[in-house]
Amino acid sequence: MEEARALLAAADRVCVLTGAGVSAESGVPTFRGEDGLWKSYRAEDLATPQAFRRDPRMVWEWYDWRRGKIRGCAPNPGHHALAELALGSRSVRIVTQNVDGLHEAAAREVAGAGDPSPALPLEVHGSIFRVKCTSCTYRIPHRDPVRWESREVLPKCPVCGALLRPDVVWFGESLDPRILSEAFESAREADLCLVAGTSGLVHPAASIPLATLGGGGSLVEINPTHTPLTTMATLSLRGASGELLPRLVKGFD
Ligand code: BJW
Ligand code: ZN
Numbered sequence: 001m002e003e004a005r006a007l008l009a010a011a012d013r014v015c016v017l018t019g020a021g022v023s024a025e026s027g028v029p030t031f032r033g034e035d036g037l038w039k040s041y042r043a044e045d046l047a048t049p050q051a052f053r054r055d056p057r058m059v060w061e062w063y064d065w066r067r068g069k070i071r072g073c074a075p076n077p078g079h080h081a082l083a084e085l086a087l088g089s090r091s092v093r094i095v096t097q098n099v100d101g102l103h104e105a106a107a108r109e110v111a112g113a114g115d116p117s118p119a120l121p122l123e124v125h126g127s128i129f130r131v132k133c134t135s136c137t138y139r140i141p142h143r144d145p146v147r148w149e150s151r152e153v154l155p156k157c158p159v160c161g162a163l164l165r166p167d168v169v170w171f172g173e174s175l176d177p178r179i180l181s182e183a184f185e186s187a188r189e190a191d192l193c194l195v196a197g198t199s200g201l202v203h204p205a206a207s208i209p210l211a212t213l214g215g216g217g218s219l220v221e222i223n224p225t226h227t228p229l230t231t232m233a234t235l236s237l238r239g240a241s242g243e244l245l246p247r248l249v250k251g252f253d
Helices: 002-010 049-054 056-071 077-086 102-111 177-189 205-214 241-249
Strands: 013-018 091-096 126-133 139-141 164-168 192-196 218-222 235-237
Touching (some): 013 177, 013 205, 056 164, 091 177
Parallel strands (some): 013 192
Antiparallel strands (some): 126 139
16 A cells, blocks of 8 residues: 555556446445346346347336436445545546446535536446437436336437437447547556556456556556456555545545
């Protein structure tokens, strides 16, 4: 921890990459691992465009269940610590694979009446609380429950009438090129990439920390378990991000 704090103290620019593990202590299920979503559900049945075309009702039912679960979750000390770091004096970019909106919620809580924008994340896999049209460019924030009992009651686009879908990135779909290049740029320019709570298995997000290493920066990983990023990391801190992130950033502004 002291070595990681020294790397952070020396870094002017920091890129933070987070994954499902940072929200685990908020009660949001992760994907892989013992209690992960993919233990009970097959990714290809639910998180692909083919699955939505085949059975949009089932996919919406699953997303509506997750949206309900996440609506009841609040940011944990790990989210707050990262928001504090990003609202401090150094240049910090939070890049998240999470679709749960908890980094943004933490940014608003920590900023209070101030400007939360330096702590707002780049959401490379979209947001579970936004919907987009399957046919045109319509896209809108949407937090309410969705009626999924039949295809007929599923939400439709007010512009063209096609089905609306969650505005998240499914397997086989491209990530938003502008968001992705901003994420890689911030990693390339960073002196330190802090990676927390990701299995490091899903690309291209898992390659973002490599851009920091390629630019001569350091990589610090926070995760209770070994990941493919561990072998490349300058340091690995083993444990829960809700405990380790507050200790890591404490005292930095
Ligand atoms: C804790 C903790 C605590 C627990 N504290 N930590 C290169 C090689 C191989 C394959 C590919 C490649 N490039 C592209 C691919 C294909 C594919 C891919 O990566 N497949 C691999 C899985 C093999 N990628 C894609 O399809 C991407 N698109 C793409 O590349 O487009 C171009 C293209 C198109 C067509 C063909 C080829 C290329 C899109 C990926 C979209 C991922 N979408 C999901 C669902 C989002 C919506 C939703 O939420 O429903 O994103 S899948 C899921 O995985 C979700 C997550 O963001 C993502 C990553 O998961 P994450 O965050 O790492 O979570 P977990 O659960 O895996 O891990 C949690 C970690 O936390 C663990 O390590 C725990 O130990 C730890 N933890 N408690 C800290 N308290
Ligand atoms: Zn439309």
